[in-house]
Amino acid sequence: MVSRRSFLRGSLGIATGLAGTGYYFHDVTTGRYTIEDVPIKTKLLNDDLYGLKILIVTDLHIGAHNMTLEHLDDIVDAINDKQPDVVLLAGDYILANRDFRSHTNYTPSQITDALEKIKAPKAAVLGNHDLNRSNNMAARLTQAFDNSDIPLLRNQSIRLDTDKGKIWIAGLDNMYGGLPDYAATMMNVPDDEDVIYLTHSPDGFALLRRNAALAVAGDTHCGQVIGRSFADAVDGDYVKTREDWYCGEYSLIDGAPAYVSGGIGTSGIPARVFVPSRSEMIILEPH
Ligand SMILES: [Fe+2]
Numbered sequence: 001m002v003s004r005r006s007f008l009r010g011s012l013g014i015a016t017g018l019a020g021t022g023y024y025f026h027d028v029t030t031g032r033y034t035i036e037d038v039p040i041k042t043k044l045l046n047d048d049l050y051g052l053k054i055l056i057v058t059d060l061h062i063g064a065h066n067m068t069l070e071h072l073d074d075i076v077d078a079i080n081d082k083q084p085d086v087v088l089l090a091g092d093y094i095l096a097n098r099d100f101r102s103h104t105n106y107t108p109s110q111i112t113d114a115l116e117k118i119k120a121p122k123a124a125v126l127g128n129h130d131l132n133r134s135n136n137m138a139a140r141l142t143q144a145f146d147n148s149d150i151p152l153l154r155n156q157s158i159r160l161d162t163d164k165g166k167i168w169i170a171g172l173d174n175m176y177g178g179l180p181d182y183a184a185t186m187m188n189v190p191d192d193e194d195v196i197y198l199t200h201s202p203d204g205f206a207l208l209r210r211n212a213a214l215a216v217a218g219d220t221h222c223g224q225v226i227g228r229s230f231a232d233a234v235d236g237d238y239v240k241t242r243e244d245w246y247c248g249e250y251s252l253i254d255g256a257p258a259y260v261s262g263g264i265g266t267s268g269i270p271a272r273v274f275v276p277s278r279s280e281m282i283i284l285e286p287h
Contacts, residue, residue, distance in 0.1 A: 033075050033264065035082050038280045040249060040257045041287045042213050045194050048165045049213070054196065054282040055079060055120070058090035058218025061129065061265030062111050067095075069106060072114045075264065075279075080119050084281055085162040087120045089150065090218040090261060091127025091174065091200035094137065097268065108137075108144035116148050121160040123151045123169040127200040127219060129267070131177030138177075153198065155184040167213070168195040175201045182207040202245035202260045205252055214282060215258035222247035222262035222275045 035055065044050060057079065061067055079087060093111050115122075124145060131138045145152035153171025160167055168189045173180045180199075186209075189195045194213045199205065202217035223246065250258040264277050 033071075033078060033277045033279075035078060035279045035281055037283060038249070038259065039283045039285050040214065040259065041285050042257050043211070043255075043287055044213055044284065045192055046165055047286075049162075049167060049194055050284055050286050052086065052162065052164050052167065052284045053082075053084045054086045054088060054214065054216070054284070055082060055084035056088050056090055056216055056218070056259070056261040056280050056282070057115075057118075057264065058200070058261045058279075059092040059127070059221055059263030059265050059267070060111075061092055061095040061267055062106055063095040064266045065270030067265045069110055069114060072111070073117075076114055076117045079279070080117075082281055084120045085164060086160060086167065086169070086196075087118050087122040088169065088196070088198050088216050089115065089122060089124035090198060090216060091125050092129045092218065092263075092265070092267070093127070093141065094129055095265070095267060096129040096132035096134065096137070108141040109147065112141075112144040112148040112150060115150060121162055123153055123158055123160065123171060123198065125153050125171040125198050125200050126174055126178065128174055128177045131174055153185075154178070155181040157185060157187070157189050157195070159193075166193070168193055170195050170197050170212075172197070172199040172204045172207065174199070175203045180204060180207065182209065186210065197256075202250075202258070205245075205250075205258055208252060208254070208256065211254060212252075212256045213284060215252060215256055216261070216282075217245070217258070218261045218263050220245055220247055220260055220263070221267065221272070222260075224263075224266060224269065224272050224275055 151158045154173045157170040170185045172185050197212045197215040199217050201219045247260045247262045
């Protein structure tokens with residue numbers, strides 16, 4: 001028979017668990033956004049770049065529940081407060097598939113206008129939502145980026161000037177919905193200069209064929225609500241070749257560090273549970 005004490009203890013445990021889940025559910029669905037410092041060890045060709053702070057912004061899904069332009073402005077303010085050296089925009093700016101709490105779709109230029117207020121040097125790639133075929137979205141987003149001061153990299157690279165020196169950003173067109181071309185992506189990057197490899201889907205890491213200071217991706221939402229199975233399915237339920245990427249730091253075959261961001265917005269389900277809405281600010285450290 002269950003004693004009164006163990007019954008009370010069990011009930012207290014369940015109540016605490018529900019309260020914790022409720023807190024997290026409420027917290028993230030009401031839009032609390034955090035930026036986490038993440039030191040990562042790497043081997044750089046230019047020692048001056050140690051200490052470089054690279055902030056990842058991914059999976060905003062503007063138009064999803066709580067992802068309003070007003071909230072985006074707050075996110076941009078928080079990013080500027082952190083004073084990163086570089087900001088990488090890793091795709092999925094919009095929500096292609098409306099969910100039951102999503103609201104009015106914003107125009108691509110409203111989103112790029114807000115992102116332009118990020119003060120640090122920056123570069124962007126598109127995600128699978130951005131590349132969806134409805135509403136001519138990929139072309140409209142590309143146009144909005146072209147009209148902004150944010151370089152959109154579709155199998156291209158760019159050298160950014162930072163306070164610590166110059167660093168290349170090489171952006172692969174997305175593996176899903178795009179036309180990825182690794183050779184074109186790296187074509188202009190000299191072998192003796194440092195590069196950060198940017199791809200929306202972490203599946204793009206498999207194409208990397210040179211030393212990189214860092215490889216960065218988003219897409220998985222770190223599981224968003226139910227962990228790895230959601231991470232496998234989110235945004236890419238049509239994807240059959242998806243690797244077992246989740247979130248956090250990985251080491252690639254050539255030893256280059258890689259980081260999969262937990263992301264900011266939601267897709268499919270208008271909530272993030274135990275996976276707070278966040279960016280990570282990578283700080284490059286020597287091995
Ligand atoms: Fe996404």
